[in-house]
Amino acid sequence: MYQLYIANKNYSSWSMRPWLVLKAFNISFQEIILPFPAERDTGSFKRDVLSVNLNGKVPVLLDDGLMLWDSLAICEYLAEQHPDQALWPKDVKQRARARCIAAEMHSGFSGLRNACGMNIRANLAEVGMRLWQENAELRQDVARIEQIWSERPQRNGFLCDEFSIADAFYAPVVTRLMTYVLPVSESTQQYMQTMLQHPAMKAWMDAAMQEDAWVNYLETYQQQQL
Numbered sequence: 001m002y003q004l005y006i007a008n009k010n011y012s013s014w015s016m017r018p019w020l021v022l023k024a025f026n027i028s029f030q031e032i033i034l035p036f037p038a039e040r041d042t043g044s045f046k047r048d049v050l051s052v053n054l055n056g057k058v059p060v061l062l063d064d065g066l067m068l069w070d071s072l073a074i075c076e077y078l079a080e081q082h083p084d085q086a087l088w089p090k091d092v093k094q095r096a097r098a099r100c101i102a103a104e105m106h107s108g109f110s111g112l113r114n115a116c117g118m119n120i121r122a123n124l125a126e127v128g129m130r131l132w133q134e135n136a137e138l139r140q141d142v143a144r145i146e147q148i149w150s151e152r153p154q155r156n157g158f159l160c161d162e163f164s165i166a167d168a169f170y171a172p173v174v175t176r177l178m179t180y181v182l183p184v185s186e187s188t189q190q191y192m193q194t195m196l197q198h199p200a201m202k203a204w205m206d207a208a209m210q211e212d213a214w215v216n217y218l219e220t221y222q223q224q225q226l
């Protein structure tokens, strides 16, 4: 059986992507959570990840002696291992679009990623309002994401018709738009609702809300309430 190593569901956006793909397509796997430490460079997180992956990061997928350490490569591998299922869209044009869309996320949007770290539990509306006024790179990234999302086919509401790896790649953006309450269009809000109703997305978000671990170095905008 596949083993997927991930970190906290509240904070780990790269972990979220392959986890959603496995769940959404009912592929059985064992989930191994390696929680981030409360303070940077403490605890056993680094040592535990390094024991499976010398790159020192999650997600990691293990399959029968094979170790994969990159979220997009993991999803590509899963798509190849499960050709009967449409992890990438079956339609060749939608599949090509889905790959472009996922690749753009995988290699870009650092303005959004750096300013608005994933933090599903948090409500950072005031921070979001300030960042929106001050940070042009953030506004540009969100505008580009909204453009990509607005080009989705209307039939099923997902980015390339049915739920695919492309949607999994943008799932952490959905949570960030909620956490920071960034001003987005009605069409964007509709896509967010479509995603939030997906059972795999719900399962991840519910689990994230249950977590209580506080990772200080990922809480850029909040003080821990003791």
Ligand SMILES: N[C@@H](CCC(=O)N[C@@H](CS)C(=O)NCC(=O)O)C(=O)O
Pocket: 007, 011, 012, 013, 014, 015, 056, 057, 058, 059, 069, 070, 071, 072
């Ligand atoms: N390009 C990698 C990024 C992986 C990554 O940055 N993972 C973060 C967690 S979301 C991590 O493990 N950070 C721990 C660290 O840098 O010490 C991927 O796509 O999987």
